Amino acid sequence: MSSPEDGGVTTDARNRIFARIRAALDVDPEDQSGHRVVADRLRRHPRGTIPLRARCHGEQAIRQFADMLTKQGADLSRVANPAKAVGAIGSYLGSNNLPPRLRMGADAVLASLPWKEAWDIERSFGPASPSDRTSLSRAVVGAAETGTLFLVSGEDNPTTLAFLPETHMVLISAADIVGSYEEAWNRLRSIYGSGALPRSVNLIGGPSRTADIEQTIVRGAHGPRRLHVLILG
């Protein structure tokens, strides 16, 4: 679409590109049958093959989710109740020689944890700044298929928390672990509506890494060096 900042060149380009595509496909833009096919696919968003390993739920899904994340270099804790979650966060900070400070968003589940039991952890709220060393987010859903956390942007869990600090902790409720990506998308559709997503959905499968130099895998390329996942329940 044309706009003042591009000097109006792109409307012209758009017309040329669409004309070439329609000529190549030999389609008439007025023909309604193509429109129906496309609208139908977008509305129904049919699923392809879901791999067998993704067709799991309950304890089996949680186990696979945890195994995959561990394999991909994440640290994992399963905690039975909110008090234990706070305890696990405190001991992770301690055992990694990290200062007892956390940056986090306004997430209600995280806010409801019994923080007074970890009186020494100092919490601050909002997006991450470069000086924040440790952050805490909550994943809205996780896919057991490949041990993938789904984080969504917003004031509850600002996106920068997942990328700026060296240590990123993510809490996920056991009930939010599903088998496949497709189930996870449906979970997001139930929150944001069909055909809509929050500004950013970040699928995360481990700490940041690179293998650019001589195919040697090194953790902590630009994002977090450590990813600690807490499964609650």
Next chain:
Amino acid sequence: MASSSGSFTSNARKALADAELQRALQNVRRGFILKRETAVETLPEFDRLRAEARAIKDHTLGHLDLYLEAYEEKVNESGGKVHYASTAAEARDTVLALCRAAKAKRVTKGKSMVSEEIGLNAHLEGAGIDVVETDLGEYVLQIRGEAPSHIIAPIVHLNKEAIEVDFRRAHRALPSTRKLKSVPDLVAEARAVLRERFITADVGITGANLLIAETGTSVIVTNEGNGDLTSTLPRVHIVIASIEKMVPTLEDASTILRLLARSATGQEMATYTSFATGPRRDDDPDGPSAYHVVLLDNGRSEMLGSVFQDMLRCIRCGACLNHCPVYGAIGGHAYGSIYPGPMGAVLTPALQGIEHARDLPNASSFCGRCEEVCPMGIPLPKMMRAWRERDFAKGDPPLRQRIALKVWAYTAKRPLLYHALAGAIMPLLAWRAGRSGRFSRFPFGKSWTKTRDLPAPEGKTFHRLYGKAKRSSSS
């Protein structure tokens, strides 16, 4: 894009003689091929997903105009903006205009092959904008002033010693006593230097692995997290993507993502797969306040409906490069094109014209491994052959080559003549080679015999042996 695909033969010769390059290329075999094999073996549904992914792309390309319209509508709904660029020059100008409108002084970039294709960095730098690549490999290339040699592992041609030299030259604040011998040392150094750049950038430019029509979303797949810092921290996020990156829905994207990382690096899934939809919302405390998508055609719409349409299914995983014996021997730079290997041998002539890239579709033994490992089932050898035929039909190959091919075609089309000639020549060659069974020199065969012996025929032609075996088995 900077191109020297015209001098492929001399490039290849240099590459074969480059000991450092040859040492680095061993990593391709050790790393990619085995890891991909394991990843594919652990997903029994891989072939089924491959067929479905292919169908998804064929469907999308068959309705590309409508999916582009649907996508554009969704981007607008989310507060973003779509800009179209018919050519590389239009795309460069559009991105520059967007940077100027944002009063950008500093730009960070995630890895984007399309930006390499259009030569974006030089254009922005020429206009006085400070551009920095943030993917580790691309960053090293930028300070070396080089092009990538692989579409997903841009510095696969380098060894760590060379990178230490580059960092010591480019990072002036680096004390000479600092250790930079190991790979983790080098990664830590790049992390520290680029951190500051991420934070001070005005505009972030990324590519897109996929565009999703259902939601108006651009997807980037990375391991480092640089793409996310690029798309999240600056005031403006510009996505530059070619039109064939489109898929209809989140489900379709999921099917393709199941193939992408496994085919590329042998990972089950990349560390970060990020879905960006529009600029910062009212309640977002972070993220860019403007989101632009520049959609590039640059020859793609000409491929639609042609024999090369299947190439538009390519998801740039690099599996065809990793498995190509020619790429494995000479690396990516010898191709002289931003897109090397088998996928580049098909795509480059489509983007630049066959007359500028005629050696590339010829740089193949047609062993077929590229097609075998391609997650999108692209018939790469068939399309390379189509380019060879077009090139020949245009009358461009050198006279000697044309005469040789004509002579060959004449005899090959006449079985009696062919058998008579072969039946006479084969025993002669076998006799001439004698006991050794090989030639160290051969008329018109200097380029072969210079580096290795030419095996001699055994004496009898295949047809004769076959006929004999058939007779003896029926008697």
